[in-house]
Amino acid sequence: MAKLKVVLAYSGGLDTSIILKWLQTEYDAEVVTFTADLGQGEEVEPARRKAELLGVKPENIFIEDVQEEFVRDFVFPMFRANTVYEGQYLLGTSIARPLIAKRQIEIARQVGADAVCHGATGKGNDQVRFELGYYALEPDIRVIAPWREWEFASREQLIDFAEKNQIPIAKDKRGESPFSIDANLLHSSSEGKVLEDPSQEAPEYVHQRTISPEDAPDTPTEITIDFERGDPVAIDGVSLSPAALLTRLNELGRDNGIGRLDLVENRFVGMKSRGVYETPGGTILLAAHRGIESITLDGGAMHLKDSLMPRYASLIYNGFWFAPEREMLQALIDQSQEMVSGRVTMKLYKGNATVIGRESAYSLYDEDLVTFEEGSGSYDQRDAAGFIRLNALRLRIAAQRKKKLQIQ
């Protein structure tokens, strides 16, 4: 009988190394590793040597820089909707999972693998996001979720297993880390342990990607961001690729203490959890995108988008990126962005990312119309009387009913 062949989402770290070995020992599996550079800020090449050390064949090691695809095809489409989950969270972790799932499935097809495997735990959202992605793209794929399956009951047992299997353990990984981290080009998240009491302020040291507002410079930084069809294309007039642009915004955000969020959120699996998120560039981008929309997007279009955004955000948060209803909403959103082009000027200062100017060849803002003087324009103040009276009509009829009933 042929060996089980498994494509593992492999970071090169201790936990996924343990999983790698566990797949070999427990399933007698041929493991294929996929290591993605999503801009997490760690080098990915060392993962090759680690995988080789653990006995993965060279042709089974896949290491890829997917930053451009990540930003262009996942981050930017999401930002077109001004997406925030529960009013605040910029979905930095959620939006990366579908891309990893997609590449794992593509590699599985390429190498003829039977199964895919991820290192997400059984209490979080990421297991859902990975697995909904797998199933949506390859309905009969076998999914292995070690954290839900294995018998290890404590950190010690995991370390034991690692030691027995000659998995190198960095000194600082021997004990439990005081919190867990996820990172990519859009954000870093921290959760667990020292953050588990939501009444206690998050310690400064959990922050990975930003300096604190207090430590940021005392003078503001001013930048311009150019948009085309809803996506940012240039900073200070310099055209940049999607990933390069987000990288630059991240630097600007980091240096000005922008993009920190301390949040208790509702997980798809039904519990509340507390996370500390840092999305420096994304926070600037959200404000800037709203800024350019404010002059280029029709009011009716904006209100429709805004009313659907919470649903769109939940779909992404819950892992339904590849679901038809997410694609339908994307079609609606993208349709609205055709003329969302122009330039926004922003001031960055100690945690604040403020729009201070916006201009566009596609502007719907009409100074002549809005001026306090009558203007030359298409607006006749007398029209407002009829507008109000007809809008009031049903309210008046209801009020007349009320009066009639009171008299009786």
Added chain:
Amino acid sequence: MAKLKVVLAYSGGLDTSIILKWLQTEYDAEVVTFTADLGQGEEVEPARRKAELLGVKPENIFIEDVQEEFVRDFVFPMFRANTVYEGQYLLGTSIARPLIAKRQIEIARQVGADAVCHGATGKGNDQVRFELGYYALEPDIRVIAPWREWEFASREQLIDFAEKNQIPIAKDKRGESPFSIDANLLHSSSEGKVLEDPSQEAPEYVHQRTISPEDAPDTPTEITIDFERGDPVAIDGVSLSPAALLTRLNELGRDNGIGRLDLVENRFVGMKSRGVYETPGGTILLAAHRGIESITLDGGAMHLKDSLMPRYASLIYNGFWFAPEREMLQALIDQSQEMVSGRVTMKLYKGNATVIGRESAYSLYDEDLVTFEEGSGSYDQRDAAGFIRLNALRLRIAAQRKKKLQIQ
């Protein structure tokens, strides 16, 4: 024939004084003035003398402090929904208009007036908000909107009329002001003239209620806010009435450069306009309310609220406070707030209002459930497998269809 009797929303300023006189001369009306202290930061008593000077009978002068009613019955209910218009605006002007309209109608009934009158222009939203309020409460009331009716074509003509009618004109009112202001306990807004080009940064001097983040102290201020059933009731443990509490939050916000917003928005009457808003206390309150909800409100309840908020915000912005659908949404929102009680700790620093802690006897956050360890609790990680597989089922069936069609 009896004289027309009109209840005028009277600020005591030049514009409404002109309107007062115009009603007397143009309509030969008996004018009743209503001057509300909404916390705009100007004394209201001087309006009495001015009205008297313009010939209003003492019994026709109504001056009232409505700050507590304003905050308790209008501002707080709105904040229960985390209401923002177009993603950002805290609706400080919109929420005050229904209260003024309501009091004008009540006074009209009391004094037996035939008509009501306001000083809003024919291009803005306020005319709509006033008049929808009037009509919803008194369907057959006569509404006079001088700015849409009179023949004055310029500022000079208004000043001429004022001079001819012995209306005192403050020196700085003789020319046109560089922008126009509305203020109440929740916010100040500035718009027009120097703000009409949205590509240009708003000058520092338009700000009325806040110092700039740059001028704010270099050390953060920490406060606690206590909530009961969705409304704030105490700051730093000290119980305060609604208006006193908002006043205190305003001071805290002002001193820390919090709550400025420079926005191009879509008016109900169909045009885009640019406003600069300052909502110092409200900005803190919004963040704090989200903070207490994050641990006390069920996820399903929160998502329902969030998805309806844009509609609720538009209703208020457009002047439909007294419409049945606003009341229906309020019933839904209020129902959700029963257990939104507890304490939020906030850090205020140079424009940032950040939640750093939340605690509540009604908390739904369960540390035991969320911990990385298995926990003693009600969560079995193996349940996640079934949860995911059934959530994936329809995606898998669709993917199977796709494969089948590709083969054919």
Added chain:
Amino acid sequence: MAKLKVVLAYSGGLDTSIILKWLQTEYDAEVVTFTADLGQGEEVEPARRKAELLGVKPENIFIEDVQEEFVRDFVFPMFRANTVYEGQYLLGTSIARPLIAKRQIEIARQVGADAVCHGATGKGNDQVRFELGYYALEPDIRVIAPWREWEFASREQLIDFAEKNQIPIAKDKRGESPFSIDANLLHSSSEGKVLEDPSQEAPEYVHQRTISPEDAPDTPTEITIDFERGDPVAIDGVSLSPAALLTRLNELGRDNGIGRLDLVENRFVGMKSRGVYETPGGTILLAAHRGIESITLDGGAMHLKDSLMPRYASLIYNGFWFAPEREMLQALIDQSQEMVSGRVTMKLYKGNATVIGRESAYSLYDEDLVTFEEGSGSYDQRDAAGFIRLNALRLRIAAQRKKKLQIQ
């Protein structure tokens, strides 16, 4: 150690009798039976003897007529929203489950039981509805779902078990029935087996509660239905209790071939299934309720309700009756019904339930306003000009932009 005590939703039929015995043998449980008369059209008292025969103690047998509670507290509130799932289904099964779950939990508290048990299969929606109800009301209750747990792999094995355990088997139950049925006062549903091919017409014999339109009388029946605050209270002027009223509507519907539905629907568990539903009285009631709303409910209120109905319907369909968001929506809906009172005249004829007249002391319909003549009323046709021009303003500005761009 004390015996496990289980409250079983017991119909008295073969399947739940097998479950009863299985609980006794497999769990060594003390079984408490709950048999509800929901208007399913079968006598419930025989269940007592059957339970006794299977060794249930007399004090552990609960048989109750819950028809009035069912209609008053579950069916009528749902109909206030004009609730249909996927555009068509009147939710007859879904709405009964929460009541059964609630009573099981109440009985469990009363008798000190540890667990509850239902006879729904592992592929359907009912298991979800029962269990979400249990958990929402008693979070730590133990739930036993035999169809997901036991080892029986075929109908034969079930029959074997029944025979070995002296469970009486009606002759026609020995083989598999050609389809499965659920019934209560609101509806009957049929699904499975002969209905599993959705391309084939449902056989006439699956229908339980209605004659076919073809067999219905050749002359129409006319009735009136009176409403108070959104609920029906009288037929043809005769006041009736909720259950009596629905019973009478069922007779009228049955006799006129009204309320059949053949539907492929999306189950919460992710698959499509085909059902044949008969909701004779409910179909009449839905049309009548829309009829009385059409003259008594404000347009804005109606549109808000209509836009939320699909979400409300999904919540009920998916088993979230006791979830806070269902209760929030109910608060919104109930708020709208305050003046939904009056009389509707309906014509029933061969499958059609048609509103032919509506009248109400609370009517918002104003003949004087709507007449083609100018009318004496509050409507000035000239107001429409301003109304249209301001509604058009943003469209015009966008069109001007388009023209400007074409020229360039």
Added chain:
Amino acid sequence: MAKLKVVLAYSGGLDTSIILKWLQTEYDAEVVTFTADLGQGEEVEPARRKAELLGVKPENIFIEDVQEEFVRDFVFPMFRANTVYEGQYLLGTSIARPLIAKRQIEIARQVGADAVCHGATGKGNDQVRFELGYYALEPDIRVIAPWREWEFASREQLIDFAEKNQIPIAKDKRGESPFSIDANLLHSSSEGKVLEDPSQEAPEYVHQRTISPEDAPDTPTEITIDFERGDPVAIDGVSLSPAALLTRLNELGRDNGIGRLDLVENRFVGMKSRGVYETPGGTILLAAHRGIESITLDGGAMHLKDSLMPRYASLIYNGFWFAPEREMLQALIDQSQEMVSGRVTMKLYKGNATVIGRESAYSLYDEDLVTFEEGSGSYDQRDAAGFIRLNALRLRIAAQRKKKLQIQ
């Protein structure tokens, strides 16, 4: 100065003939007539002679058969969304107005006209639909709405004017008609006069397009309808053009008494009105489209569509066909229809249009999955346990809170 040139939507009937003459006399205008064959069931060629008689130049007379465009580009896109206004109305009048407005504007450009004119009254929705269409397509067009402008105060005065201007008056038009009619290939509507009392049944004689269910044949008619990408393409296997297909459905509907609706609705201008609508083919089409979607459309996609349909319907009803938010919704809807192809079998009988079968090569219905037997398939009943428990988790946590609070 050049003469005003006006494109009039001209039916050839008395009212628009009066308008034609009034434009010539009142405005001294050069009138261009546009007469559309929308399938209203009256010949349009006679309009040519009438226009000529009234002095319109031959090159200014435009008569066009737009039935195919009407059905293909307006009716079918709308039916993809299963669109009904206020739960019932199939929008037959609303959907025709944008097409007429669009052609008027195109003709105005072609002939160099300055203005457009329609014959809708000042109380209805049609004036809004026409004029929003005009303005959205040609922002600076001049709009003439005679019913809102002229001084005629009664039917008599109109007839006088007609007589004075040699406009031929059909005998039956001399008095007021007992109700007013609008018709096109999708529907006929009747309103006014004899229909103005909503408590009174609509007389049989107001119906234009259908026989009554009572008069329909005693035996059912069975047909099949084939769909491709959400649109019907064939009846009984015979491919038909859009207009031909709707024509055929209309005949089938008419002969079986299908598609009558007696409704009190909420007009955009704020009043309630009563209409009798006949949409024979559309009623069949709506049921059939839901039928084919039921097996080919994913549940999540369907629920998203359903939840947005009321908003989409209101946009069309209110005249916003050319607004960006309607186009955004259309993009979302169209995206969902890619695989909505297959065949529906329907039974037509005395007012009932019932789906009795559906089949498709794109079906998502899986008999193997849904069967009561375990099936070979991808569904493991044990998965349901985890699915339910995680869906229940937040309900359990809330219930635990409630218990804890009760104990305290």
